[in-house]
Amino acid sequence: QSALTQPASVSGSPGQSITISCTGTSSDVGTYNYVSWYQQHPGKAPKLMIYDVTKRPSGVSNRFSGSKSGNTASLTISGLQPEDEADYYCSSYTSSSTLWVFGGGTKLTVL
Amino acid sequence: VQLVESGGGLVQPGGSLRLSCAASGFTFSNYWMSWVRQAPGKGLEWVANINQDGSEKNYVDSVKGRFTISRDNAKNSLYVQMNSLRGEDTAVYYCAREYGNSGRDYWGQGTLVTVSS
Numbered sequence: 526q527s528a529l530t531q532p533a534s535v536s537g538s539p540g541q542s543i544t545i546s547c548t549g550t551s552s553d554v555g556t557y558n559y560v561s562w563y564q565q566h567p568g569k570a571p572k573l574m575i576y577d578v579t580k581r582p583s584g585v586s587n588r589f590s591g592s593k594s595g596n597t598a599s600l601t602i603s604g605l606q607p608e609d610e611a612d613y614y615c616s617s618y619t620s621s622s623t624l625w626v627f628g629g630g631t632k633l634t635v636l
Numbered sequence: 637v638q639l640v641e642s643g644g645g646l647v648q649p650g651g652s653l654r655l656s657c658a659a660s661g662f663t664f665s666n667y668w669m670s671w672v673r674q675a676p677g678k679g680l681e682w683v684a685n686i687n688q689d690g691s692e693k694n695y696v697d698s699v700k701g702r703f704t705i706s707r708d709n710a711k712n713s714l715y716v717q718m719n720s721l722r723g724e725d726t727a728v729y730y731c732a733r734e735y736g737n738s739g740r741d742y743w744g745q746g747t748l749v750t751v752s753s
Contacts, residue, residue: 576739
C-alpha cells in the first residue's frame with residue numbers, strides 16, 4: 526500500500542480538463558510544499574511535470590498545473606491531448622524515516 | 637543531462653548485484669542523487685539518496701542494512717551495492733538527479749533487476 530493515495534484511473538476527452546488527487550497526511554503533503562508530479566509513458570522513465578506543489582519545469586506545457594489544500598495535492602491537466610495519456614505519480618517529502626513517498630499512480634485515459 | 641544505468645540482471649535470492657549510473661551533461665558533484673525502483677506493473681518507490689560528497693546517505697526502511705549507495709565524483713558515477721537480495725527487490729531501478737527537496741528532475745532509462753531462483 527502506497528503512502529500517498531491516488532485514484533487508480535481517470536479519463537477525459539480531448540480538450541477537456543481533468544484533476545488527479547493525491548492524499549497524504551500531516552507528516553508529508555500537509556506540512557511540506559515539496560510535492561512533485563511525474564508523468565510516465567509505458568516502458569519509459571518518469572518525467573517531472575510539477576515540483577514544489579505548483580511550479581513547472583522549463584519545457585512543460587502550461588496545461589499542467591498543481592495545487593494543494595490541507596493533506597491533498599492535485600494535478601490538473603487542461604485541454605487534454607492524446608499524448609497526455611500516461612501514468613501519473615505524485616511524490617512528497619515526509620518527516621518519516623522513509624524521507625520520500627510516492628502515490629500508487631493514476632492511469633489517465635484520453636478517450 | 638544524461639543518466640545511463642547498467643548492471644541489472646538475474647540473480648538468485650540471497651545474492652548480490654551492483655548497479656551503476658553514468659552521469660553526463662551537468663556538474664555531477666553539485667547534486668544529490670537518488671535511486672528509485674519500480675516493481676513490474678507497480679508504482680514508484682524511492683530507495684536511497686546520497687549528498688554531493690557522499691557523506692550523507694538515506695535509505696528506505698526495507699533496504700537498510702542490505703543496500704549501500706555510493707558515488708565517485710571523479711568518474712561522474714553513482715552506484716548501489718545490493719546484498720541479500722529478495723524476490724520483492726525485483727524491479728526496474730532508476731537513477732535520478734535530485735532538484736533540492738523539490739523532486740527528481742532527470743531520470744535514467746532504468747535497469748531491470750530480477751531476483752529469482
